[in-house]
Every structure is written in C-alpha cells, then in structure tokens.
Amino acid sequence: GCSSSGSTGTDSDASEAPRETVSLNVGYIDTSINGVGVIAPANELGLWEKYGIDVTLIPFTNGPTQIQAMQAGQIDVGYIGGGAIWMPASGQATVIAPSEESQGDVVLARAGSGVEEPADLKGQKVGVPEGGSGEMILALALLSAGLTMDDVEKVVLDPPSIVSAYVGDQIDVAAIFSPLSAQIMDSVPDTVTVAQNTDFPDTSFLGAWVASNEAVTDKADAVERFLEVYAEVNDYRIENTDQVVEWSSTASGAPADQLAQQAEVSKWTPSDEILANNEDGTTFDQFESLEEVFVETGRMDAVNDPSTFVNVDLFAQAMAARS
Amino acid sequence: MTDIKAQMEAVSISDGSRAPGAARPKSQGKRGRDKPLTWLYVTTLVLGIAIWWLGALLGNNVLAPTPPQVVESFIEGFSDGSLLMNTWASVQRVLIGFVLGVAVAIPAGFLMGWYRWARGLLEPWVQFFRTVPPLALIPLVIVFLGIGEPAKIFVIFLAAFLSSVLATFQGVRNVDVTLINAARVLGAGDGTIFVKVVIPASLPFIFVGTRVALGAAWATVVASELIAAAFGLGRMMQSASQFLDTPRIVVGIIMIGLLGFVMDRLLLLLERKLTGWQETR
Amino acid sequence: MTDIKAQMEAVSISDGSRAPGAARPKSQGKRGRDKPLTWLYVTTLVLGIAIWWLGALLGNNVLAPTPPQVVESFIEGFSDGSLLMNTWASVQRVLIGFVLGVAVAIPAGFLMGWYRWARGLLEPWVQFFRTVPPLALIPLVIVFLGIGEPAKIFVIFLAAFLSSVLATFQGVRNVDVTLINAARVLGAGDGTIFVKVVIPASLPFIFVGTRVALGAAWATVVASELIAAAFGLGRMMQSASQFLDTPRIVVGIIMIGLLGFVMDRLLLLLERKLTGWQETR
Amino acid sequence: MNSMISVRGVSKHYETARGLVRSLENVSLEVEQGEFITLVGPSGCGKSTMLNLMAGLLEPTSGEVLVDGKVVTGPGPDRGVIFQQYALFPWLTALQNVEFGLRLQHMKKTERRELAQHYLDLVGLGEFAHALPKELSGGMKQRCAIARAYAVQPSTLLMDEPFGALDALTRVNMQENLLETWQQERRTAVFITHDVDEAVFLATRVVVMSPRPGRISEIIDVPLAYPRTEEMRLSPEFAELRARVWRGVHHHAEEDAA
Amino acid sequence: MNSMISVRGVSKHYETARGLVRSLENVSLEVEQGEFITLVGPSGCGKSTMLNLMAGLLEPTSGEVLVDGKVVTGPGPDRGVIFQQYALFPWLTALQNVEFGLRLQHMKKTERRELAQHYLDLVGLGEFAHALPKELSGGMKQRCAIARAYAVQPSTLLMDEPFGALDALTRVNMQENLLETWQQERRTAVFITHDVDEAVFLATRVVVMSPRPGRISEIIDVPLAYPRTEEMRLSPEFAELRARVWRGVHHHAEEDAA
Ligand SMILES: Nc1ncnc2c1ncn2[C@@H]1O[C@H](COP(=O)(O)OP(=O)(O)OP(=O)(O)O)[C@@H](O)[C@H]1O
C-alpha cells in the first residue's frame, strides 16, 4: 500500500475551504493534446495549488508504460488513449474519467492500390501499429465488411514507422491516427480514406484518465481532487482551445500546429455532461462497446462489466466538491 | 599467491596453451581441474534463480514473474510451436547480420589501422555512428531499405559492425612492430603482411570485437524487429510488453541470453583453437 | 610499402610513441604530417553531407530532411534553449552511467580474468546479459527501480558495463606471463600485480572496452529515456518521431554523434598518454 | 651441511602436440648457502627449466625443490631472478623498473630512488634512468634487468645468461661486480652461461648438463680462491678447468649431434 | 669499386622526453660485394641502429644509405635480417617460420618444406620442426631465426648478434656453416657480435664503433685467408688481431666509463 494523503502540508491558498495539501504523482503523454493539454492549463491556471495538490508530473510517451509505472507504484494517475483501454478493462488500472472521443483514426490507402472501401482490404498488406486505436479502426472496418484480421496481411510497425513505410511505398494501406495520418495526407495527397471513426457511430474511441487500483482505494481523496482539476480544465479547454494548444506546445516543445490538429479530431464533452453520462450509464455503454472491439482484435478474451473498472463515484464527488 | 597458480593451471588447460605450472603434481588431470568450474556454474545458476524468485515474491507485484510462471509460459510457447518459430526467425537474422558485420569490420578495421586515407575517410563516420542509437535510425532505414528482411538485417549488421570495427582497428595498431619488420625483410608486401602477420597477431583483439559484436547483434534484435517483423523473439517480446505479459518477456530474455551464451561459447572455442600459440596466463 | 612507412610515421607521432622511421627526412615535422589527415576529415565530412543532401533531394519526401531544414531545426532548438537542456540531461545520464559501468567493469574483468571463483560465478551472467536487449529490460527495470533517474542511469550503466567487461577480461588473460613472473619474483602479491602489472599491461584492451562502452552508453540513451524522461536527447527524438519531425530527429542524431565523437577523442587522448610506452605500429 | 637449494629427483615434462618433451629427467642437486653455481650445457638442455623450478615459476612433474629447507610453492623476493628475456616492464622507465622491487619493500621514496640510481650507475645506465625500455639497446635492457634484480638484494640470485648481450669489457666488469657483492654478502648464486671462461671464473662449482632428456652430466669443482683476479684467468689451472668444462659440454653435444 | 652497401654521412637521432639521443653521428662506411663485415663496440653504441638502417627498417635523420647503388627506402628480401630479439611469428611452428619467406617466393610446397627442413637440420632444430616458438628454449629460438633468414638465400645477410644465445660448440659449428655458404655463394654479410674472437674469425674487416654519439672509431682489416680453420684461431696473427679489436672496443669503453 502507498502512504496515504495524511501529510501535514501547509494550508492551501483556496480561501473558502482550507484543505490539507495532498500529494499525487501524475503521469501524462506529453505529445498528446489530451495529456499535456490537461496538465499545461492546470499549471498555468494554478489549479494544483487551488485544489491543494502537491503534484509530481511525469511525462511519458505512451499509455502502456504508465500502466507499468502504476503497477510498480511509481504514479497514481495517468492518461491513456482509447487504444489502451483494454488495460484497465483487464483489471490493470481503474478508469476515473473519460477523456476525448477520438475522431482521428483512419484506414488510408494509396490511390492506385484499388482499395476504396473496407471490403477491398481482403488480402492487402496493411501497416498497423500494435495495441492502439489504429488496430481498432482496422478491426471495425474489417468487421463492417464481414472480414477478420486474418483476411489481411498485418504489417506491424511503430506508429511513426507506418508513415515511413507508407510514404516510402512499402505498404499500400495504413491504419493510423492523427496527427500521423495528416503527415501521410500531406506527403501522398491522393490517398483515399477507406474508413474513419464517423463511419462507426456506435463505437466511440474513448481516451481516459486512469488511476492505479491502489490509489483508488488508498489515495481516494487525492484522486478525487485531481478530478476537480480535470473537470475545470476540461471545460476550460472546450472554450479556449487555442490557448490550451499554445500552453501545451510551450510546455512540451511539441509543434503547436500538430497539437491543434489533434485538438480538432478530439471531441471533448463538458464536465456536466460527463457527469450525466456517468449517471445514466452512457459512459458504461461506451466502454462496453469499446471492449467488444478489443475482443475482436484479440486484446481481451471477453467483455468485462464496465462497472468493475470504471469508477464514476470519484468524478461525482469531485463535481459535488466544486459546486 | 596460490590463487594465481591455480588460475594459471586452469587457464593453461582450457586455453590449450601450456603456461608455467601446467603440470602441477597435485592436480588430477583434466577432469579434476574442470570440475570445480562446472560446480561454480551450477552454484551461480541456482543462486541467480533464487535471488530472482525471492525478488519476485518480495516485490509482490504482478509484473515481476516468478520462475514457475516463466516455466509455464515456456511450455506454452513450445507446445504451440510459436517459440521455436520466433527463435528461428531471430537466429537467422542475428547470424546473417552478425557474420556480415564482422566480415566487413575486419577488413575495415585493417584498412583504418593501416592506411592514412582509410582512417581519414572512415574513422569519423565509424565513431559518429557508433554512438547513434539503432532505435533512432529505424525511420531512416525504412525509407531507404524498406520493411523487408534486408532492413532488419541491416540494423543488426550495423550494430555488429560498429561494435567490432574498433577492436580490430585497435588490434592492428597494437601489432608488434618487430613482427611486421620480420615479415617485410622476408619480402612480404602489404597484402601478405595483412593476412599473415597482422590478422594472427591481432586475433586476441579481433575476438574481443567479434564477441562484443555478437552481444550487440542480439541486443539489437528487438530494435530490428520493430520493423514489421511477423516473427522473431524481439517481436514476441514487443507484443508481450504490449500485453504486459512479463513471463513471456522473461522467456524471450532467457532464450536470447541462452542463444547468445551458446554462440559466445562457440566463438570462444574457435578463439582458443586459433590463439593457442599465445604465451599468456 | 611506402604506405606502411607513411603510416608508421603518422602513428609514431600521433601515438606519442616513436616507431622506427619516425624521423623520416622528407617529412616536415609534426604539422606537415598531421595536415593531410585534417584534410581527409574535411573531405569525408563534405562528402558525407553531399551524399545525404543528394539522397534527400532525390528521395523527395518529408521523411528525408535536407541539411537546411536540419540547420533550421538546430537554430530553433538553440534559441528556445530546449536543445541545450535536453543535451545536458542526456550528457549527465550518459556520463554517470558510463563512468559507473566502466568503473565496475574493470575490477570485475580483473576478478574474472584472475580468480576461478569469480569467473565461475560472474561469467555466465555477464555473457547472458550481454546479449539481452536493453529495450526488453525496460519493463523489468521499471518494476525494480521505478521511473526515476536511477532507472535510466541503470540501463546506460548496464550497457556500458556489459560491453566493456569482456575487453578487460580478455586483456587480463592476455598479459604476458613473463611480466607477471617478473613482478612475482620481486615480491609482488596479487594486489600489487593487479595494479602495477595487469592494469598497465592490459590498458590497450581496457581502452578498447572503454571506448566500446562509451558508444554503447550513448546508443542506449534513447532506450533509457523511454522511461518517463522529462528531458533528454533520446526523449526529444522520441517525441519528434511521434510527430514525424524528422529534422529534429536528425538534430538529435547529430548531437549524440558529435558528443560521442568528442568524448571518444578525449578517451583516445588519455589512451595515448597512458600507452605511449608501447612499441607498436 | 646447510643446503640452500635442494633439487631432489626432479623431472619436468611437457606434453605437446608432438608428444612428451622431457625437459629434465630425475635431476638432483644440492646448492649450499653461499655457493656460486654456474650451469652450462648445450642449447635446449634444460638450464632455464632448472632455474625456473628453483625460482618457483615452474612446478616439477615429479620430485621436489626445496629452498632453505622449505618446499618451493611459488616465487618470492628471497630469490632474485634475471630472466633470459629481460622481462622489463615496458611502461616504466629504467629507474622505475629498478624501483619496482624496492617499492614492495616499503622503502622510503628518497632512499629508494637513491638506491635504484646506485644500481643503474653500477651497470652503466646512470644516464638512461629516465628512458623507457623501448628506447634502450639490447644490452642496455639486459643491464637494466640486472640492476633490478640486484637492487632488492635477495639472499639467492638466479641468473639466466645475464651477461649474454654485453660486450667483452662490460661483461668483465659485471663479473667482477657480481663476485664482489656476492663475496661481501655471502649470497647464494645460480648462474647460467654459455661462456666457459665465465663459468669457471665465477663458480665454486660448474654444473654441466646434457640434453634430451635434460640431466646433470658432470659437476666440476673450481678450487680457485676468491677474490678471483684477471691474472687467474691466465693461469694454467684456469686453462685446465676451462678445458674440462668445455669437454664436458662438448662431449655430450657431440653425442647429441651424432 | 663495386660497393654493395654505402653508408654516407648518416646520422640517426631520436627525440625523447629526455632530449636528443644521438644514436649515430655522421657515419660513413662502404661494404663491398662479397665482403664479411663484423661490427663490434660497447653496448648501446649504435650497432643495431646501423644494421636497421641498412635493412631499411629505420630512416636516417640525415645522410643516406645505398644498397647496390640504390637509395634504401625500405626492407626487401635481397637483404636478409636476423634480429637481436629473434622476432619469430609466435603462431607458426619452427618449420612454418622458416617456410614463411619461401612461400613468398612462390616455391612449391614439397620443395619449400624440404628446403625449410634442411635449414632447420643445419641449425640443429630438425626434431623441433613442429614446435611453436613458446616451446623452444632461448637458444633454439635464435637458431630458428637464423634458419629463417638463411632459407631465403638473400644476397646480403644482416645479422644482429645471431649467435649470442648459443653454447660454445654450437656457436663454432654455426660460424663454420656461415662462412662455408658465404664463401660458396659470395654473399655480402654484416654481422654484429660481442665476441671479439668471433669478430676476427669471421670478418674480412672488423668495424669498431664507439658510443655517444655513435661513430666508427676504427676499421681493422683481417688479412687471413678463407677458409678459416680452427688452427688459425690459435695462430699468433689471430691473437694479435684479437688484441687489436679488443683494444679498439676497450679503449673507447674506458673513455666512456670515465
Ligand atoms: N613450454 C614448453 N613446452 C614444450 N617444451 C618446452 C617448453 N619449454 C621448454 N621446453 C623444452 O624444454 C627443453 C629445455 O628448455 P630450456 O629453456 O630449459 O633450455 P635451455 O637449457 O635454457 O636452453 P638455452 O640455452 O637455449 O636457453 C627444450 O628442449 C625445450 O624445447
């Protein structure tokens, strides 16, 4: 078990309800607008102080490493993209709040390749990064055409290598996400979009903030306060996207135009609505439909009940505390 | 004092060279002397596994697999044939990349050690690329060599080449000048001196290079198999780490470690055969 | 023939050692002989850049950045201070990891070369881990060492240690037995022989090991900075590759290559100072 | 009597790819405290092997070697050795080479330096104190090795052709030096040489060896008094001894050649 | 006349940390075709340096060395060299070492092997053809190096104390061998030795050198006829020459010691 939040820190600056400062280790993806795009505004707006969190921020390049770090007790909270939701869904962490609904996942094909719709994918060499939303959009596309993963020749590559391989004429089809998809479009302009998220309205690729299972039990207070921060930033970023992009770019060194592109394909839900979705079961449904895709791609053996890995109580408490 | 002596005997036997003290009366012939080393190997193996097991149990962490979990994963991999297939794919790549790397490194090292122009032209690049992470080169390799087998082998080749060329180069620089002179006064030209003097005289260095290259080749197999590999131990470990299937990662580590160990022993045998003439400890 | 001679002169100067032929009358002193090498360096540099540029233009795609794009990215990195910060972070890690690695490898190599028990206990593990990809160890390193600076340094340390211990070991095995005997008859014990005979006699090997270790340390910096690094050249290249910012990747490669090159030259200087006694080419 | 070195039924065989080489076969020899033994014999008859056994650098295949009553298990600073191949430390200067053994005796720096310089001067290398071995000529290397062995003042000196690379005059000087200190300090000395004149001039006893297998074929007492002088070399007695030693070596060599 | 080797105003200096070492200073020497020159002088006087200059292994600091009328720019198989330090290839057997030079002359295998074995027999190493250098005694290594140099039958033989590690009888045999082939094939020979007797016995001219800086101090003609015999060694003429050479070396050495 981790040491709990009982540190006798100085009183927070928040005037009306002086709370004890709690410590929290937060991981995030600093090349993602959904990761650094929450952290940077929180820093700029002084929200950690406001909500009394003595925060340690640790940048990562991907989701799975954060889950590893959580299991090793190194971080309490982190952000993962929709492609990694199978990890909490398999019990390795707990979802504490949905983040964005991704609109940026696509299956692309070279103009002369003869691939124009999902059915044409049969027998093709498809570049796809393993264990991410690229794999999921491909699975959905294949499913919609009555095909399975076995009907294509999977070429597993790192996300950036997908672009190298596609632009370098090594593969004709790529299942990839933004902003790398934009790079492909720029380099090979007559590329055809074979499938994209909007083709599958029933399945939303939900990214999420997750907490380690230990943190949820032992540091519930701190995690809840993180959600207070998150709820505030979430609303802020919907209103002030440009500002958030600028802050994020400054904080992480990532190119602003690329972060802006990511923001464009990320659909954010206002915090009130998240609360409502949590309460009426929409959130559970969304994660369950996501799990079905994971079963399809072989990431999971069976669909688990979302209520076992999505904690909606903490978010509710956070919203209550803010109002 | 006694330790040195004992050591000298052991070496003299295992080297095939006869250092002073080789025929110490109290030792009971070849078998008698090799036995303790075998026991030490067993001891260290048991110790290592014990420490690992203890660490895994104490850590009490899903990610630290215990030996039984790993054994289970091994059995699974064997029974569905995937482990052998992956192993075979990697062994091929490593062997080809390693052999090519060393085969190019030895002449390159010689050229660099011997001719000013070669040193001037090659050394900066060798030194430069030696420090460049293979991981960082992968996007470029894909652009120029595609995603097929050649690209993967190239990454391994590069690692093997870059880590052994330096040792060869150094070996050439360290050849005793009197031996070169002896060959020259017997009428040997550059080519003959290369082949007949410099290569044998720098064999101890070349073997260090070769063995380091073998290590580097195996150590790069994961990076190389990031390039669209369908099979391979590196590939297997990559996906295992996606699933946080740590027992399978450990299976991969053990396989690579064992294969590397076996190949290293073969190199060592070759070395002993080829450098038995040395008058060393 | 003439080439060997010329070479011998060059070496005799640059080594600080005086091989036969060092004072050939036609050569114009130190500067006269060093000049051509400098020119060769410049030539090879220009050639390399030209080939790159040509390749980038012919390839005509976003993935192969041209020199001007890279220069631009360099300037950008300098002006916002990020490049220096990243460089500093990596240099620290590499230096600490490298120095620790070598500092442990030298005594370990000696022990292994000298004492049977040390060889029996350590060698299997060294050989085993030498071939294990650092990339594959990262999940385990996170489990046992966490995600802080120690974890990153450990990965670099391991790479440096494993690649240099072999050379030291081999160096110890190659020490001329008559020198050891000479020390022993003068009353030297094991410790003194270590420090006063074996270390100096195996310096050429140790330096090969050290230089290989330096290369390995830098080559592992990307892998090590996959462990939640906030800054670092490897980290910078990682994020650049997320956005396919190839000029910045090349900036990283160049920085690592250059830093590695410079550090290698420093080692070389040290080596020349310490092994000037050698009677070699 | 008080035997300093006892070689008792010692054999030394080497197993080689070509078969067993009998370097020494059942050799026994007693060297008394304060004696000066010279070892002569044709090339390859096992002289160096014998010396290395006494030094503790080789182990006998059978039999045993005792020094001062104790079985030899390894080398020690009580027995100084001059190797046939010099064996200077190439990374140390001449002076540092000589200081090496003194340093091990924890001698103070100034004293050590002074003593080392003294011995370098003795062998005529005073000017080359700061030269590295690679900067020395063959004979100079040999003299440096001699200085190094002398400097530690061992009670027994084992010397393998120490004066082989020296010119005649230097050689004679070195012989006289050696005898002088040996007499003063009553050391025990075993000295290998190919020079019959030298063998007789230095020795209390000349041990003649014969090859394949290496054996002691003859031991010749040299009843000349010490200090030995240049005049003695010209004496008929000396000539007679020289001839005996020559015949001793010669005889077996002839046999060998047959 | 027909000069085989011309050393013309040659100096060889070494720059060391301790300052300039004048190994040779303005030395001139003409060696005629078919001559047998022996070089004598105290240890460190520059004999090896001189030989290496002739071999083309060293470059003079000033002056020039001509062999057969051409300036020496490097070593060649026309000049066989026996090194002071043997320089055997440790990874080759004795036989393979001797074959090394023959192989370079593209000699057929059987012929090559036969010739190599012949020269090994000549130096008394026939039985050790398949031994590695590390399995040979000091004198055996030296003889192997001699066989290697002889086997290529160079027109000029440059020898640096080739018989230094040999016992007296072997040495005398080797001397006679050497003179025999030299006479038959009218080679040119330059031979360094510390043995004054040997210097006179072999040479047409004895070149005496003196040290610091290395110079030729005296050249002594040896008017004895060839073939030289063991009786000649006992002749008063020989004794006189020997005394002259001794004084030549001695004199300067004394000066040096002063
Ligand atoms: N390591 C070895 N392996 C095999 N044979 C050896 C080894 N060392 C020595 N010998 C053999 O032992 C014999 C005696 O050698 P040793 O060196 O004692 O001769 P030596 O009398 O000193 O001769 P020299 O006067 O030439 O130095 C030789 O025949 C030699 O070939």
Ligand SMILES: Nc1ncnc2c1ncn2[C@@H]1O[C@H](COP(=O)(O)OP(=O)(O)OP(=O)(O)O)[C@@H](O)[C@H]1O
């Ligand atoms: N590489 C070198 N650097 C500096 N000095 C050197 C070098 N080689 C030789 N010398 C010096 O040159 C001088 C002559 O050396 P050389 O080897 O020619 O002597 P030598 O007459 O052959 O002596 P010896 O009879 O002892 O072999 C010596 O004083 C030696 O110190």
Ligand SMILES: [Mg+2]
């Ligand atoms: Mg000997």
Ligand SMILES: [Mg+2]
């Ligand atoms: Mg000499």
